Amino acid sequence: MQPLRRRWHDTAGGLPATFWYLWAGLLINRAGAFAMLFLPLYLTEGRGASAALAGTVVGAYGAGGAGGVLLGGVLADRWGRRATLLAAHLATAGLMVGLAFSRHLAAIAALAALVGVVHSMPSPAFVAAIVDVVPEHRRSRAFNLQFWAFNLGMAVASLLAGLLAEASFLALFLVDAAATLTAAVVIGWKVPETLTRARSAPPASGQRTARTGGARGPRRPGLHTALTDRTFLVFVGLTFVLAVLTTQTSTIMPLAMRADGLAPSAYGAVVALGGALIVLGQLFVPRLIDRHRKDVVLATSTALLALGFGALAFAGTLPAYLAAAVVWTVGSMLAAPPNAQINADLAPPELRARYQSVFYLAFPAASFVAPALGGLSLQYLGDRHWLIVGALGLLAAVGHLLAGPPRERRVADLRHGQGQHLARTTAGAGAGAGAGGPG
Incomplete structure (x- = not known):
């Protein structure tokens, strides 16, 4: 029993409760984020799109993701980690419902690009919140558990996606929306805002500070x-x-x-x-x-x-x-x-x-x-x-x-x-x- 306790402590001990709620939100998020895995198949089989058009729509999703990570980083430092996570998850759930009932390929392409944005927004906020609440000497374990949850969630998502896609594409999008909404509930209920801790820290050594007094001064630190x-x-x-x-x-x-x-x-x-x-x-x-x-x-x-x-x-x-x-x-x-x-x-x-x-x-x-x-x-x-x-x-x-x-x-x-x-x-x-x- 003692070796098991020591192994558990070495692997996951000493981490604050807020981390575990973030971890649970990430796991639910990844396990439920399976609809976009089957987007090309949905477009070609469910909506009659050509392979070239399906590739273009999937590319729009990827382009949205590149913009989403930058937007998520800026918002998480301005709005807050919790606010950004909630906004991204709620927007994702709504867009998934929209995709479930959309019939026109142009609308699907636009929604897919927006999903790419909001799917990527949580990543910087999740990690920044973990850094905010986990002591430095425990962060290696926290990040290891984050990577494990991400891959476990993706494995579950791949399994569920195959089963749901065979049953109904409509169910694929709606269950995805429900899982995303569940992650939002966990975050909204149990995760406090952590940005205040980061704001109380000093400006980094050598970083430029904000302008003062209207004079031409250093640029405000930002992206x-x-x-x-x-x-x-x-x-x-x-x-x-x-x-x-x-x-x-x-x-x-x-x-x-x-x-x-x-x-x-x-x-x-x-x-x-x-x-x-x-x-x-x-x-x-x-x-x-x-x-x-x-x-x-x-x-x-x-x-x-x-x-x-x-x-x-x-x-x-x-x-x-x-x-x-x-x-x-x-x-x-x-x-x-x-x-x-x-x-x-x-x-x-x-x-x-x-x-x-x-x-x-x-x-x-x-x-x-x-x-x-x-x-x-x-x-x-x-x-x-x-x-x-x-x-x-x-x-x-x-x-x-x-x-x-x-x-x-x-x-x-x-x-x-x-x-x-x-x-x-x-x-x-x-x-x-x-x-x-x-x-």
């Missing part, structure tokens, strides 16, 4: 701050490479498996294996990585991704693909906690959600670049495509080792500035209390 933060952008660039690698599984790998004469069920087995490994093994990751530097963990994880995908150059059978999937999935599992933690460490408290939104842009960008360039590469280079992917990953692994030390110095400077601000605030409060006392 442009994240977009011009070189240390942060190097990290985002390395994350983009990681996203390009992981996106191979859903974009280029199915084409390679078909070229090798493997059936669609073989592709399903590879994807299912990766999901099962994450659901079963992700909770054990913190104990493996907590004692190691984040840049070393990220370099190791990216190297594993590179080796796993690079090995596909020599794969031609299902067992070979499954073995490679084990390698790259372990790499993804190791990368999730330090990736999120570094993102949180580099973000000034008053700009947490904006930094999250810029970070999340790496993923829709990778979803465009990976199939666009990967398809050409596979067509003209064949299996050598996977050697290029592997080499790109190994270069990114070296990049993490080179970028790690200056990044840690930047984080130390941010913490030092916040510590000095806290000391000044405490001293000022003590002096004020003394001045206001009887004399």
Whole structure:
């Protein structure tokens, strides 16, 4: 019994109740977000759209997602995390009902683009709220549990989507709307606003402050701050490479498996294996990585991704693909906690959600670049495509080792500035209390 308690504490202990309500909202959100997985099939079979038109509509959903992460970051820092999460979930539920009963393809395309926006808005707010409420020394565990919930929810969503799509496309959208509404109820009922904690923190060292007195002064910190933060952008660039690698599984790998004469069920087995490994093994990751530097963990994880995908150059059978999937999935599992933690460490408290939104842009960008360039590469280079992917990953692994030390110095400077601000605030409060006392 004692070892079980110790393992639970190492994995999930010491996290505040607000985190668990956020975690539950994320899990329900992901488990219920299944309608858009079958959007191409719904358009072609349910609405008679051509494959080209269906691709255009799905592209509109993706474009909306790129805008949604930026909008969500700005709103979460201005309105608040809770307000942004509620607005996004309620809007998603309403749009899903609209999609369920829409008949005209133009209306469906417009609604799909709007769904892309509101589907992506919660991501920066979720992570910013987690950073607000979870102590720094517990964040690695919190982000590990967040990644686990995301993948568990997606696994449930994939299963439910297949069952509902066979029964009724109308039910697919309406159940999705109901699940999204349930997540909104959990957040609205149990999650307080956490932005006030971030606003009480000091401006980051070296960040520009607001204009004062009408004179021409420094610009107010905002989205442009994240977009011009070189240390942060190097990290985002390395994350983009990681996203390009992981996106191979859903974009280029199915084409390679078909070229090798493997059936669609073989592709399903590879994807299912990766999901099962994450659901079963992700909770054990913190104990493996907590004692190691984040840049070393990220370099190791990216190297594993590179080796796993690079090995596909020599794969031609299902067992070979499954073995490679084990390698790259372990790499993804190791990368999730330090990736999120570094993102949180580099973000000034008053700009947490904006930094999250810029970070999340790496993923829709990778979803465009990976199939666009990967398809050409596979067509003209064949299996050598996977050697290029592997080499790109190994270069990114070296990049993490080179970028790690200056990044840690930047984080130390941010913490030092916040510590000095806290000391000044405490001293000022003590002096004020003394001045206001009887004399």
